[in-house]
Amino acid sequence: MAPGDIPRPSTRRRSRGSRFRRTLVGLSVGALTLAGLTVTAQHGAVAAPADTRAAAAAPADVPAPPAGFTTTWSDDFNGAAGSGLDTGTWKYDTGPGSSFGTGEIETMTDSTDNVFLDGNGHLVLKALHSGSDPGAGWTSGRVETQDDSFGAPPGGVVMMQSSIKQPDVTTDNGAGYWPAFWMLGQPLRTGTTWPTSGEVDILEDVNGRSSVFGTLHCGVSPGGPCNESSGIGSGEHACPGCQSDYHTYAVQIDRSTSPEQIRWYLDGQNYFTLDSTQVDSDTWTKAVDHPFFIIYDLAMGGGFPGAFGGGPNANTVSGGQMDIDYVAVYNKAP
Template sequence: MVIGIFAGCNKKEDLTPADTSVKKEATEKPDPTVEPTVAPTKIEETNQTTVPELEGYTLLWNDEFEGDSLNTDTWNYEPREPGWTNNELQEYTTSTDNVFVEDGRLIIKAIKTTDAAGNDYYTSGKVTTQNKQDFTYGKVVVSAKVPRGQGLWPAIWMMPKVQEFYGEWPKCGEIDIMEVLGHQVDTAHGTIHYGEPHAQQQGTYVLEEGTFADDFHEFSVEWEPGEFRFYIDGNHYKTVNDWFTAVEGEEEKPYPAPFNQPFFVQLNLAVGGNWPGNPDETTDFDNALFEVDYVRVYQKPEYDLNVQKPVTILVEPEAGANYIRNGDFSNAEDLTDDIDWKFLLAQNGEGSAEIKDGMITILSQNAGAVDYSVQLVQPNLAMKKGSKYQVTFDAYASEERDIIVCVSAPDNGWIRYLPDTLLTLSTSMQTYTYTFDMTGKDDPNGRLEFNLGNRGSIADVHITNVRVEKIQ
């Protein structure tokens, strides 16, 4: 799983192998000239369901959850204390109150109770296939229905069998097949994490009708030596074919590391944490159920391991040009799409934005819980290592108030190229200018952010004449 506006940072897991034979295996580096390793476990004909065939694939393993309890030949319970990662609130238990099989489905249930001091206490479940169904490359298909509710965070994801092979997270890699936030159940995310420094690439899929809490949907990823392809209900929404891993100060490992080693599947339901925020009085724990109908893993007979890392060409504007598109707000564009400007709300933020008369006006009704609860952004700014940039804009507010401006890196762990900069807007128009040095890797997706959330004010903000320029 990940955190974030931020959709990703801080994920570390203790995935130490259970036996020394696995540790011995980990000392041998993957050889790109040999076929990928797969789990030796054979498929047992124990399911009544007829599993569909996929052209070009063979079924490697599956669980249709047709018994009366969790199949521990395939799955492990993974108990964890509260706060283990991402500032999540839940304790992961081995209790059948939190993890059980019923009516042909795996159910992971989050439960709210109180501790001895009378404070809210949450339990939930996490199961994995580590050391039981590990595999390298394949197509993972999961049918699931998510819970609705502020602070609920279900996930279908994968981690390497031996995390130490390339090093602790994120160097080891992480594959997130599905994450849905309980307060935004029409939207699902698929992500890979890798590298040092931490980098990520994420795709987002929004349903045109209904939500992922209304019915079961099929989430899948096709993992090949040089590419990931993410799907929901058969609809392809994200391809990733460029990643890296390295130890800080050392050369990168040969591509496609770290995603050339055995991984395993994980299913869990988190409560609270940095990304979704914590539960509130609206969260219905009677129905905090993450339901999984089936998990199916397919694999091709062979994979081409002779893959090369794509060469990224950074396309920069001409000298003196403005990197920001529609910086003078002369076009009344759609602020909900992924083209140029985008207005975003998160974690109880409420508001609206309108472009009119060469200016954007942001109206807040609720400042929300975090600075990005009310946010205006423009991504896809080409940032080149070793260059110096200048950000300028004109702004004022209906009443004196604070906002935060920054240039972030959505694909590189949300690091800041221009650090989060707090400024106080007055009621008269003023020009603001900031400079920063780009010291990270070339990045075609820098993102300018204006963050208006959680600043103790909902005063209107007016912005125009926004420029980002390369000055040396």
């Protein structure tokens, strides 16, 4: 683990019914506070306009590629309000969180109550609660790209970027919320086990903390060169306003440098860099030097929120949503 990293559980295995993700690791981190958010305090629904599927912010065009890059693939989520995703491009991961291996309590569905286009150029993943027990009765959404060819060739660079508004909750009413934008190695789909096949977490936040974590998972679990199931990561990085507005989250895998690097960005600013020399060359090659597929999900509960105080609880609001404006993959040729 790199100096200054916060030990944290963060594994998200793709296989349905046997997906292993986070194992609880003890943490002690001071709470961050948010101001200026208008969210209901009672267990119920997040305050929203009358049309809860209409996002207030206008969608942005998919940005032109950075200098030297070309756009490989993108989606700006245009479509009719309330419609589902194009299953030629995306696939739904469904099933109970209890089968994921991380203590999550939601059920992931393909319902347009939980996963839908808002008609304004956004994909929405929405967590909904029913019943009186905050520890049960949650539904939400998780989707991944059908395409698993996003990667950097030898000598090249790949960049994955998305504009996202995290669930508009606070540390007071957002306990248990766990939004994520991440990717898994293509070899996982062809039989290589996790974490050998690699996982790069581009954005994770928990419990409405207005922060971001970036992490690489690799090697073997438990332990190994990536200290699984914690991985090697940035630790908690402050993300002011990320609960109430759109921000860009990106990662670059750079195979043009020696040593190779993975770089994490928030609003275009590099906040964490990982060199290939931090693990042995075989581990890095198996985890990083291949294509990936992209995933979004909005989990509830589990080991990672539990490490920051737990949840959901009686104050946790239903209806928090992760709004995604666009996703793009850019490549720089060798």
